[in-house]
Amino acid sequence: MIDPDSDVGADRLGFELDRPKEECGVLGISTVGDDAARSAFFGLYALQHRGQEAAGIAVSDGRAVRIHKGQGLVSQVFEPGSLDHLVGGLAIGHTRYSTTGSNSDRNVQPYVVETMHGPLAVAHNGNLVNADQLRIGLLERGAGLQSSSDSEVLALMLAASEGASWEERLGNVMHKWEGAFSLVIMCGTKIIATRDPWGFRPLSFGKLPNGGHVVASETGALKTIGCDNIREINAGEIVVLQGQVARSHQAIMPKDQARCTFEQIYFSRPDAEWDGMNVHQTRQKLGVELWHEHPVEADVVMPVPDSSMPAAIGFASASGIMYNEGFVKNRYIGRTFIEPTDELRRQGVAMKFNTLNENIFGKRVVIIDDSIVRGTTSGPLVRMVREAGATEVHVRITCPPIAHPCFFGVDMGSYEELIAHQLGVPEICEHIGADSLGFLSVDRMMKALDRTEGYCNACFTGSYPVPVQLNLLTTKQRFDGVLK
Numbered sequence: 449m450i451d452p453d454s455d456v457g458a459d460r461l462g463f464e465l466d467r468p469k470e471e472c473g474v475l476g477i478s479t480v481g482d483d484a485a486r487s488a489f490f491g492l493y494a495l496q497h498r499g500q501e502a503a504g505i506a507v508s509d510g511r512a513v514r515i516h517k518g519q520g521l522v523s524q525v526f527e528p529g530s531l532d533h534l535v536g537g538l539a540i541g542h543t544r545y546s547t548t549g550s551n552s553d554r555n556v557q558p559y560v561v562e563t564m565h566g567p568l569a570v571a572h573n574g575n576l577v578n579a580d581q582l583r584i585g586l587l588e589r590g591a592g593l594q595s596s597s598d599s600e601v602l603a604l605m606l607a608a609s610e611g612a613s614w615e616e617r618l619g620n621v622m623h624k625w626e627g628a629f630s631l632v633i634m635c636g637t638k639i640i641a642t643r644d645p646w647g648f649r650p651l652s653f654g655k656l657p658n659g660g661h662v663v664a665s666e667t668g669a670l671k672t673i674g675c676d677n678i679r680e681i682n683a684g685e686i687v688v689l690q691g692q693v694a695r696s697h698q699a700i701m702p703k704d705q706a707r708c709t710f711e712q713i714y715f716s717r718p719d720a721e722w723d724g725m726n727v728h729q730t731r732q733k734l735g736v737e738l739w740h741e742h743p744v745e746a747d748v749v750m751p752v753p754d755s756s757m758p759a760a761i762g763f764a765s766a767s768g769i770m771y772n773e774g775f776v777k778n779r780y781i782g783r784t785f786i787e788p789t790d791e792l793r794r795q796g797v798a799m800k801f802n803t804l805n806e807n808i809f810g811k812r813v814v815i816i817d818d819s820i821v822r823g824t825t826s827g828p829l830v831r832m833v834r835e836a837g838a839t840e841v842h843v844r845i846t847c848p849p850i851a852h853p854c855f856f857g858v859d860m861g862s863y864e865e866l867i868a869h870q871l872g873v874p875e876i877c878e879h880i881g882a883d884s885l886g887f888l889s890v891d892r893m894m895k896a897l898d899r900t901e902g903y904c905n906a907c908f909t910g911s912y913p914v915p916v917q918l919n920l921l922t923t924k925q926r927f928d929g930v931l932k
């Protein structure tokens with residue numbers, strides 16, 4: 449089984465697309481029987497798009513914790529027989545995006561640490577903005593750190609926290625963590641999950657037909673495993689899964705909500721339900737708003753596959769301009785471990801996409817895309833469409849210009865790398881060689897989401913919901929191993 453959206457290996461091989469990179473997907477399972485690992489494995493497949501560089505599952509039978517993890521896709525990390533020794537009714541899993549630094553093995557999750565209360569396994573999605581201070585605090589108290597990941601900091605602070613139970617220890621320590629954390633831990637006979645009080649990253653849970661429960665980053669993973677009665681875990685809420693029982697309490701008061709808008713725009717799978725919305729439908733509405741804000745006379749609307757397809761459908765239906773496909777995506781190019789020649793590497797985007805010339809020749813084309821980060825993909829795509837015979841090429845983007853880095857777990861690049869931090873819209877249009885370029889405004893974007901507040905838009909506005917030091921390392925720098 450192959451994940452159709454995979455760009456795995458793209459960074460390494462030079463076929464990287466200009467997209468924000470999500471950091472992680474997490475899940476946790478408490479079920480009857482001793483085969484939680486199998487459900488976790490298939491759940492991780494449904495979270496593969498949230499992290500394609502590493503994957504892992506830790507399993508517990510209530511006494512011992514066993515783990516299997518490594519770098520690569522879920523299908524590459526888990527071979528036939530990998531699950532055989534993962535015996536137990538509790539499991540947590542993780543998919544991770546990371547750069548391919550030499551130290552990245554140490555950052556592969558789940559983490560398992562021995563504590564005086566027994567083994568503790570941790571899977572984390574997000575990024576703490578005060579991780580540096582927390583890390584220094586741990587080092588000053590004599591703790592040894594093995595990785596550059598925030599998740600290890602979370603695990604060690606949790607292990608050292610006061611309390612009679614793990615949920616009490618979690619409740620007592622989580623107010624010290626500033627930033628994004630959707631966290632799943634496995635301890636003793638329980639799975640415990642929580643979201644940060646700002647609610648940056650998604651986390652939901654549902655019920656299995658056999659009475660067990662599953663928590664996962666996206667509802668699609670819950671449905672894949674067979675869950676119903678699905679609901680979001682609230683910001684600041686702690687959910688405890690034990691046997692067939694699920695209980696929850698509000699551990700800390702929610703702050704002003706700051707859901708990551710990019711979950712709606714790009715990260716989440718179209719079948720995800722998030723904030724009461726279906727992501728596919730939200731993307732269609734983004735396309736409708738994009739047409740109203742940046743109308744253009746054209747003959748055909750075409751998406752950059754795959755995440756822009758719903759928005760292109762919305763743009764086409766609102767405008768009356770025909771929808772058609774103009775790009776064929778090579779879904780497997782990033783999978784090869786055969787290094788390309790320099791000449792092939794230079795072709796970059798052309799190795800990922802071919803054009804359907806018959807749908808393009810002689811036409812005025814609107815390309816719909818979900819974001820421009822560094823500006824390295826749009827130019828080659830525009831050029832390919834012109835070479836296929838388009839008479840005009842207009843580009844429409846379903847979010848505002850990304851002019852600020854993310855410090856909450858998404859690799860956007862640094863200020864220097866962001867093209868919208870360096871150039872205005874007319875200059876970006878010239879840079880990519882389009883006849884016109886239109887970005888959706890923040891107001892129109894939020895109109896499509898039918899919300900006026902409750903979302904983080906910091907990468908567009910520079911207004912961070914949690915104070916950050918702008919000289920703080922970005923998520924990518926952190927995982928590049930700048931922090932040792």
Ligand code: SF4
Pocket residue numbers: 648707708709710711853854855856857858904905906907908
């Ligand atoms: S800065 Fe952008 S990518 Fe980061 S959490 Fe906020 S909306 Fe999401």
